[in-house]
Amino acid sequence: MSQPDTKSRILDAAEGLFGSDGFHATSLRAITSRAGVNLAAVSYHFGSKEALLEAVFERRLIPLNALRLQRLNRVLAEARVAAHPPAAREVLRAFIEPMLEFRASEPGADAFSALIGRALADADETVRAAFLRHIQPVFLQLFEGLVEALPEQSREQLFWRLQFTLGSVSHTLCMAGRLRILPPGVDQGCDPEILSTELLSFVTAGMEAP
Amino acid sequence: MSQPDTKSRILDAAEGLFGSDGFHATSLRAITSRAGVNLAAVSYHFGSKEALLEAVFERRLIPLNALRLQRLNRVLAEARVAAHPPAAREVLRAFIEPMLEFRASEPGADAFSALIGRALADADETVRAAFLRHIQPVFLQLFEGLVEALPEQSREQLFWRLQFTLGSVSHTLCMAGRLRILPPGVDQGCDPEILSTELLSFVTAGMEAP
DNA sequence: GTCTATAGATTGATAGAC
């Protein structure tokens, strides 16, 4: 049981700092210092700061998006067998639950979660483009699933509503532990499972709105 | 009809660049270069980069949030006179429409719009804190309005649903003109008024979900 | 108020010894 190798230590440190401070505001020195490795190790193992970011995305998003696509395809296949449209809630669940489950699963996952939640709207094109490359196939499949689930709506309308949904999901991934404004009678703590159910109910109702 | 003074030119340039490139990624040199003024003018007129950001927020958010509070209070007052709860849609409209109207009103407003859409989840605490200072009273009044509109829901539940709503609104402010993934049969162009109505329908249905 | 010039710190990246 040796300690993680240099490459993994850098990935872990970068994930945490990119998530909490942002890509641009995180220096390679901050990363290697947290990882306990030499500054030059980043160049040796990854080549550049951008390539490191890409590696941080890949490590989590490849398995996560594969799981999303698998669940999405199962929901659509079952609906086809039953010869009726899939439920919008189940289509959305296939997209949302894997991310929230991952987030609740391991320590440090909330940093990656915040990174992902910010990526879609990030001002930095490096971050945004790297993220879009991974999310594109999932997004397109999710959209077609919603077209099947809600055939009475136009593609245009479904597209905008899906954008609103992505906004809710992204914000949910960012906000945990960062809520500063709490009205009286509201406690910040929230069971991840309840949050997941609430989010799913919210976006399902929004997508199905008359 | 002289050209805008140095202070306004700096504000305009900063607003545009903070919106498109982000606060951290925008240098004072980029701002003064776009504004056509000397680098030292920022220190003279504002004192620091952070103070400049605060001034960029203030110029737009003080009138905008005053309008939001005014509309919000009118909706709540009318409901009190009529002795029935306000409609959730009208409460949400008082919060959402002023921003989207402003955004459609003047050129350059979409840059500020993107800045605001990103601020709530920004990794940079400078940006986030400056924004929260302005949004706090509006947020608290909006929350209490929703408590009145939807009395059958707990404060906790309303709070989370309001967070999801903020996510949708924020993302809407960010995404215009930046949508990279377009499914077949979907055109990026969208009438601002239609987008506003669609967003309002989406979040109202989400807030009212069973 | 506006300018030049520069201080002082930090950045990403790399050359070359071990």
Place this chain on the structure above:
DNA sequence: GTCTATCAATCTATAGAC
């Protein structure tokens, strides 16, 4: 693979002439 040392570029901020 890991390290030291360093380069060249960039940043915010300011001192001081006009």
